[in-house]
Amino acid sequence: MLRTGQRLLLTAGLILAAAAALTAAGAPLRVNGSTTVNPVVAEASDLLRAERGLTIQVDTQGGSSGGMAALGEGRAEVAMVSRPLNPEDQTHYPKAHFVATRIGLDGVALVVSADVWKGGVRSLTKAQVRGLYEGKVKNWKEVGGPDRRVVFFNKEAGRGTWEVFAHWLYGDPKAAPLVTLPEVGSNEEGRSKVSATPGSISQLSAAWADGKRIFAVGIRQDDGRVLLPTPAAILNGTYPLSRPLMMVTDGPPQGAAKILIDLLMSPRGQALVKKNGYEPAAVGEHAK
Amino acid sequence: MRNTGRRRLELTRVASLGFTALAALVFLGMLVLFGVESLPVWRHLGLGYVTGTRWFFRVHEFGILPMVYGTLAVSAVALLVAVPLGVGTAFFTAEVLPRRARRTVKAAVELLAGVPSVIYGLLGVLLLRDFVVKLLAHWDPLSGDTLLTGGLLLAVMIVPTVMTLADDALSGVPADHRMAARALGLTRAETALQVAARQALPGLVSAALLGLGRALGETIAVFLVIGRQDNQWPERLLSVQPLANAGQTLTTKLGGSETFIAYGDPLHWGAIMGLGLVLFVVVTAVSLAGASLVTWGGDRA
Numbered sequence: 321m322l323r324t325g326q327r328l329l330l331t332a333g334l335i336l337a338a339a340a341a342l343t344a345a346g347a348p349l350r351v352n353g354s355t356t357v358n359p360v361v362a363e364a365s366d367l368l369r370a371e372r373g374l375t376i377q378v379d380t381q382g383g384s385s386g387g388m389a390a391l392g393e394g395r396a397e398v399a400m401v402s403r404p405l406n407p408e409d410q411t412h413y414p415k416a417h418f419v420a421t422r423i424g425l426d427g428v429a430l431v432v433s434a435d436v437w438k439g440g441v442r443s444l445t446k447a448q449v450r451g452l453y454e455g456k457v458k459n460w461k462e463v464g465g466p467d468r469r470v471v472f473f474n475k476e477a478g479r480g481t482w483e484v485f486a487h488w489l490y491g492d493p494k495a496a497p498l499v500t501l502p503e504v505g506s507n508e509e510g511r512s513k514v515s516a517t518p519g520s521i522s523q524l525s526a527a528w529a530d531g532k533r534i535f536a537v538g539i540r541q542d543d544g545r546v547l548l549p550t551p552a553a554i555l556n557g558t559y560p561l562s563r564p565l566m567m568v569t570d571g572p573p574q575g576a577a578k579i580l581i582d583l584l585m586s587p588r589g590q591a592l593v594k595k596n597g598y599e600p601a602a603v604g605e606h607a608k
Numbered sequence: 609m610r611n612t613g614r615r616r617l618e619l620t621r622v623a624s625l626g627f628t629a630l631a632a633l634v635f636l637g638m639l640v641l642f643g644v645e646s647l648p649v650w651r652h653l654g655l656g657y658v659t660g661t662r663w664f665f666r667v668h669e670f671g672i673l674p675m676v677y678g679t680l681a682v683s684a685v686a687l688l689v690a691v692p693l694g695v696g697t698a699f700f701t702a703e704v705l706p707r708r709a710r711r712t713v714k715a716a717v718e719l720l721a722g723v724p725s726v727i728y729g730l731l732g733v734l735l736l737r738d739f740v741v742k743l744l745a746h747w748d749p750l751s752g753d754t755l756l757t758g759g760l761l762l763a764v765m766i767v768p769t770v771m772t773l774a775d776d777a778l779s780g781v782p783a784d785h786r787m788a789a790r791a792l793g794l795t796r797a798e799t800a801l802q803v804a805a806r807q808a809l810p811g812l813v814s815a816a817l818l819g820l821g822r823a824l825g826e827t828i829a830v831f832l833v834i835g836r837q838d839n840q841w842p843e844r845l846l847s848v849q850p851l852a853n854a855g856q857t858l859t860t861k862l863g864g865s866e867t868f869i870a871y872g873d874p875l876h877w878g879a880i881m882g883l884g885l886v887l888f889v890v891v892t893a894v895s896l897a898g899a900s901l902v903t904w905g906g907d908r909a
Contacts, residue, residue: 381868382865382867382869383865383868385868385869386865390868412872413872469750471750476864476866477665477666477865477866478866498664500837501837502751503864504836505865509832513733513751513753517751517752
């Protein structure tokens with residue numbers, strides 16, 4: 321029964337997609353997924369539109385997992401993903417053969433609002449982050465900050481940023497405790513809300529922490545060392561929340577998808593990666 | 609000549625019947641689709657799906673009551689603000705303004721109704737969040753993302769709908785009735801409030817209901833300012849405190865990333881489709897009530 325329903329939904333989707341394709345100049349290349357990868361791909365797509373007349377649609381519905389779902393269901397040809405692929409991606413879509421091309425590296429930063437930063441919170445231990453996430457630490461003064469309540473804006477489940485964070489903190493996103501927090505979706509939303517809300521903390525792509533309105537705090541190790549999401553630390557993998565930025569296709573990239581990915585891997589594309597604050601793909605360890 | 613005219617009429621009748629049937633079929637099809645897709649969750653939880661107050665998809669707990677509450681709370685706030693404003697404006701345009709000015713004002717208001725909702729959402733993020741924090745200072749909100757913020761934003765969005773429909777209702781009152789009232793010595797204000805308002809009452813109520821229909825279904829604007837915090841079932845229903853907390857509505861849940869994760873897990877997917885079904889039924893009921901009042905009012909006029 322369910323299968324029939326799903327097939328119906330899929331058929332409806334395909335008809336709509338076909339209609340959309342007919343109205344555009346040729347079949348568009350549909351790209352969907354992570355808001356972290358998006359700025360780079362959007363700029364690369366602009367170049368291809370101008371130079372080669374390609375039609376490329378870039379969407380960010382549901383983040384990395386949303387992109388994988390779109391790819392698996394045939395609603396997109398390329399998924400933008402800002403976390404390592406996990407076994408569920410394959411088990412959900414057994415017929416697909418996902419091929420990931422790493423175009424860059426990024427770190428997930430723990431970002432705080434200006435008042436928290438100026439109040440003296442420059443680094444947090446893993447245990448403190450856990451306390452903040454689970455609601456046990458309710459006031460910043462408990463971790464050496466100002467006397468202000470903690471507002472934890474949690475990245476939605478399914479976002480690459482959240483999965484990397486949960487993987488670091490609990491070993492496995494599935495092992496993360498059940499918490500009830502206000503949620504944020506895209507990087508844009510996280511950035512604007514943390515900068516506008518006193519006493520707030522959230523998980524955010526390191527490249528988006530500008531150090532003016534939102535600040536990336538370091539991670540304090542047991543031996544007192546503080547790990548910051550600097551380019552060098554992300555490249556050599558010493559920053560624990562490093563992650564790959566990837567373009568995923570079903571099977572090896574072909575046609576327009578190949579043109580787009582080839583551009584991203586070329587020196588011009590890699591310059592776009594750097595320009596947006598991420599680390600280039602050619603060097604560095606695959607962050608896992 | 610007469611023959612072709614009749615044939616054309618026949619064609620029109622068949623075509624309109626056909627398209628009406630098609631619309632009805634699509635509507636029924638959607639209802640059935642949502643029903644079938646959400647079947648696993650009804651089978652698994654039964655009514656507990658509607659009465660449960662905990663939603664943790666990773667352990668397969670699906671209770672939608674806090675989201676139903678969130679939807680009702682933001683809609684109630686929206687109506688409380690938008691109906692007096694919208695109907696009040698309609699009295700002004702329909703009863704006070706000269707006809708030419710009325711058209712201009714109405715066109716301007718209807719223009720507001722056409723602004724994409726994401727624009728309203730971004731304006732809400734920019735302007736409304738700080739305002740609400742100050743407004744609710746006594747209840748000490750954690751951030752500017754609250755149910756009240758969502759409700760106020762919705763109010764701004766539905767005022768044009770309420771206003772323009774209420775204006776239609778008031779302008780629909782026949783001029784004879786007004787003239788008769790004036791001839792009997794009623795003042796202009798008495799004519800407006802006692803004659804026109806009473807006659808237009810079904811239309812005014814339906815304006816509010818159609819505004820409510822829009823409020824219930826609105827997603828992206830509310831999504832940006834409500835905080836999207838699950839499981840916010842208030843301890844006391846009738847107090848201001850829950851409005852100062854972040855929350856979640858049926859639509860903001862559906863607009864979130866969970867919709868993309870749910871696929872592939874029949875129970876989770878069923879729970880998401882169940883949200884759609886509940887929303888669909890509620891919005892349809894409200895819109896039907898609004899539309900039938902319009903017809904009723906039209907019959908009476």
